């Protein structure tokens with residue numbers, strides 16, 4: 001059954017008080033059957049949305065009418081938010097939007113859902129209503145469309161990506177050829193889906209435990225090339241698989257969707273080639289922007305992709321420390337994981353000794369103690385070495401380079417001397 005908080009029971013009771021019936025549906029039931037932690041809670045209900053809203057308010061529960069037209073209100077309680085949607089049928093669909101009508105038939109409501117295991121309902125007391133035997137499909141790892149796959153996809157092309165997303169999470173290979181073939185035929189419909197929705201589905205997929213197999217299916221059935229044309233690195237699957245096996249073997253490294261996306265994108269070309277390097281950065285940024293990643297994600301993604309080809313486990317320790325200082329340990333580790341995977345996944349692969357070298361880089365990141373430049377702008381001002389202004393920043397950056405080049409050893413006095421010398425040298429040059 002589903003572990004319910006008191007607040008959840010209050011929501012169900014409030015609806016029952018008005019003569020309605022509420023049942024859990026969707027992810028919350030799936031996750032309960034699989035004994036996973038709950039994320040968001042969807043509830044179906046046979047009251048009209050306004051009635052639901054009134055019932056909840058009468059019971060003193062805060063309600064936000066999040067989508068009255070589509071039949072959805074959100075109940076806000078201390079235990080969290082509950083999306084409560086009136087039973088409905090989709091009367092008209094154009095592949096993107098559905099016009100809906102409300103119904104009091106639980107079966108009609110089930111039929112408009114996408115996959116059999118997404119149409120399992122559950123009472124507050126744990127009774128299951130499972131009109132399409134989704135529980136068996138869930139247990140067998142079968143992602144099965146309700147009704148005829150072609151028709152269901154044509155109603156809403158996002159279901160193509162949901163199919164693969166649920167395959168990654170709950171499917172057992174091989175992928176269902178009927179569903180996958182229907183997706184292949186409808187792939188052009190994805191061009192009508194907004195980039196944001198594609199991005200969200202892809203990230204959900206890339207958060208699954210081990211997405212490489214499903215990514216492989218998505219390439220095979222022509223889905224990935226349709227949504228991320230620039231992405232596909234010829235060795236991406238092997239790279240992602242290797243990345244995941246390494247990451248999964250180390251409990252300190254959490255699976256990470258952005259790193260996996262970078263693995264798909266991983267540049268394999270020349271290392272330490274500054275021209276290529278710039279192209280990688282620009283290409284990665286463009287790719288991330290096209291996918292509407294946030295600024296923060298874009299920066300992280302681009303840094304990873306651009307820096308990975310520069311990393312070599314034979315780098316001298318001071319170079320490694322410099323990278324750690326400049327990038328921070330997390331970003332450095334991302335780049336190392338990516339570079340290591342790109343090297344280890346494709347022939348000639350890595351020897352055991354080489355793998356140990358890569359591991360040492362991961363450890364260097366884990367053990368990195370951040371260091372701080374021992375001087376600040378105001379030290380330069382106080383010593384009267386420069387007036388307030390841009391010159392101070394420039395001198396500080398020069399001192400930082402000097403300090404990094406000497407492996408963070410110079411102390412405050414040596415750095416101030418260095419700055420004084422720079423000024424003298426500059427003055428002589430100007431004469």
Ligand code: ATP
Pocket residue numbers: 025026027028039040042112113114115118119156158159162
């Ligand atoms: P999660 O919340 O973990 O992403 P979920 O299955 O709960 O998974 P939601 O997007 O929250 O997915 O949708 C809740 C339910 O609504 C689904 O389980 C499904 O029954 C139905 N649903 C959602 N999107 C669609 C869709 N595009 N087509 C058909 N039914 C859908």
Ligand code: MG
Pocket residue numbers: 026027028040041042
């Ligand atoms: Mg959900």
